[in-house]
Amino acid sequence: xxxxxxxxxxxxxxxxxxxxxxxxxxxxxxxxxxxxxxxxxxxxxxxxxxxxxxxxxxxxxxxxxxxxxxxxxxxxxxxxxxxxxxxxxxxxxxxxxxxxxxxxxxxxxxxxxxxxxxxxxxxxxxxxxxxxxxxxxxxxxxxxxxxxxxxxxxxxxxxxxxxxxxxxxxxxxxxxxxxxxxxxxxxxxxxxxxxxxxxxxxxxxxxxxxxxxxxxxxxxxxxxxxxxxxxxxxxxxxxxxxxx
Amino acid sequence: xxxxxxxxxxxxxxxxxxxxxxxxxxxxxxxxxxxxxxxxxxxxxxxxxxxxxxxxxxxxxxxxxxxxxxxxxxxxxxxxxxxxxxxxxxxxxxxxxxxxxxxxxxxxxxxxxxxxxxxxxxxxxxxxxxxxxxxxxxxxxxxxxxxxxxxxxxxxxxxxxxxxxxxxxxxxxxxxxxxxxxxxxxxxxxxxxxxxxxxxxxxxxxxxxxxxxxxx
Numbered sequence: 001x002x003x004x005x006x007x008x009x010x011x012x013x014x015x016x017x018x019x020x021x022x023x024x025x026x027x028x029x030x031x032x033x034x035x036x037x038x039x040x041x042x043x044x045x046x047x048x049x050x051x052x053x054x055x056x057x058x059x060x061x062x063x064x065x066x067x068x069x070x071x072x073x074x075x076x077x078x079x080x081x082x083x084x085x086x087x088x089x090x091x092x093x094x095x096x097x098x099x100x101x102x103x104x105x106x107x108x109x110x111x112x113x114x115x116x117x118x119x120x121x122x123x124x125x126x127x128x129x130x131x132x133x134x135x136x137x138x139x140x141x142x143x144x145x146x147x148x149x150x151x152x153x154x155x156x157x158x159x160x161x162x163x164x165x166x167x168x169x170x171x172x173x174x175x176x177x178x179x180x181x182x183x184x185x186x187x188x189x190x191x192x193x194x195x196x197x198x199x200x201x202x203x204x205x206x207x208x209x210x211x212x213x214x215x216x217x218x219x220x221x222x223x224x225x226x227x228x229x230x231x232x233x234x235x236x237x238x239x240x241x242x243x244x
Numbered sequence: 245x246x247x248x249x250x251x252x253x254x255x256x257x258x259x260x261x262x263x264x265x266x267x268x269x270x271x272x273x274x275x276x277x278x279x280x281x282x283x284x285x286x287x288x289x290x291x292x293x294x295x296x297x298x299x300x301x302x303x304x305x306x307x308x309x310x311x312x313x314x315x316x317x318x319x320x321x322x323x324x325x326x327x328x329x330x331x332x333x334x335x336x337x338x339x340x341x342x343x344x345x346x347x348x349x350x351x352x353x354x355x356x357x358x359x360x361x362x363x364x365x366x367x368x369x370x371x372x373x374x375x376x377x378x379x380x381x382x383x384x385x386x387x388x389x390x391x392x393x394x395x396x397x398x399x400x401x402x403x404x405x406x407x408x409x410x411x412x413x414x415x416x417x418x419x420x421x422x423x424x425x426x427x428x429x430x431x432x433x434x435x436x437x438x439x440x441x442x443x444x445x446x447x448x449x450x451x452x453x454x455x456x457x458x459x460x
Contacts, residue, residue: 056388060350060393061308061348062348062349062350062393063350063356065409066349066350066356066401066409067356067359069409070408071348071403071404071407071409080356080359082353082356082372082391084353084356085355097407101309101312101348102309102312102313103307103309103310103312106310106331107331144303146389146390149392149393150308150309159407160317160403160404161405163247163317164317164318164344164403165316166312231359231360235359238355
């Protein structure tokens with residue numbers, strides 16, 4: 001499962017760190033690559049994706065999953081927009097499973113699970129939640145709670161039994177794990193590093209992640225993600241038509 | 245929520261509204277708190293793509309992932325509480341003679357049809373076109389931004405323990421129904437699915453009936 005893409009150190013454009021509990025956003029330019037690294041293990045990053053040129057076009061969970069006959073995300077798969085185009089390709093991944101079904105935490109869940117810790121007492125160690133973080137970050141780009149749709153939870157694995165009952169798999173993301181996303185258009189990435197909503201731990205301890213943005217290359221005809229399925233090839237064709 | 249087959253005691257003759265929605269058409273209705281909505285799969289195996297919005301503020305809407313998270317399971321049946329993006333309960337499923345409803349399969353669109361079935365399917369009618377037309381006609385400030393992961397009543401989208409997702413033959417049949425009690429005033433936007441390219445409608449989209457009781 002360990003994979004390395006062909007991005008070389010000299011292609012790195014910048015590095016950043018997302019503190020546990022905090023939010024981040026960036027317009028990942030077409031064909032550039034965002035690597036998200038979980039240095040300690042056990043991170044969860046809740047993320048949303050928008051076509052920056054036309055933000056009404058955005059990541060669509062059902063379209064992404066049903067086109068690829070999968071209930072989770074992994075290397076070789078793509079994040080599809082509601083317009084049948086590829087926002088991002090997953091070109092590197094050491095986890096093998098990223099949750100797409102379970103949403104994110106909100107204030108009520110965080111308080112019931114971890115108790116309340118307000119800024120007045122805790123300063124920047126106060127208890128934050130993914131819903132509010134994502135709404136704030138969306139507002140900075142002229143978007144808002146209206147745009148809060150089903151998100152991806154990178155580094156988290158949740159499995160369903162035959163009746164659909166869900167179980168969170170602890171310890172899924174190992175120290176140093178990473179996932180790499182190549183933008184196939186200019187993509188607004190909005191994310192927050194907070195615990196998965198079904199993580200049974202009752203200790204508020206969101207893990208930080210490292211972010212590396214590198215210059216990438218356009219996917220060729222032999223690209224792994226393009227060739228993974230005929231559905232993906234057609235979505236790449238739709239994406240490339242947008243730029244013609 | 246595991247399958248929970250529960251029949252309703254409500255009499256269709258006492259419903260305040262009872263309307264047939266032909267395949268390929270939308271339906272938009274307001275259901276007040278405490279009122280009950282029933283959707284009947286008249287001929288069987290018909291997917292009914294459904295969105296709910298808070299009538300007081302349509303920015304608050306049904307959230308598939310918050311519903312899944314809150315109940316800790318994927319499928320909807322009797323007892324499922326349909327959660328909003330702001331964490332409140334919009335409706336509760338109070339009766340269900342089908343047993344399982346999907347909320348991760350989404351709605352078909354011309355664009356997703358090109359991805360899934362090929363560019364020759366672009367001109368076929370789709371749920372999201374029905375949603376957009378109904379929203380545009382309604383005068384309610386709803387746009388494509390507000391159309392997120394919906395419920396597919398009567399549709400069977402099993403997820404296997406190893407994470408595969410399939411569109412399986414329906415488990416519904418003619419006359420099966422699902423009934424929901426509104427826990428707050430809601431708008432209900434339905435597209436009676438016109439999809440012909442997969443078994444969600446048994447390759448033959450058929451009408452459904454929508455009933456609303458004002459006194460349950």
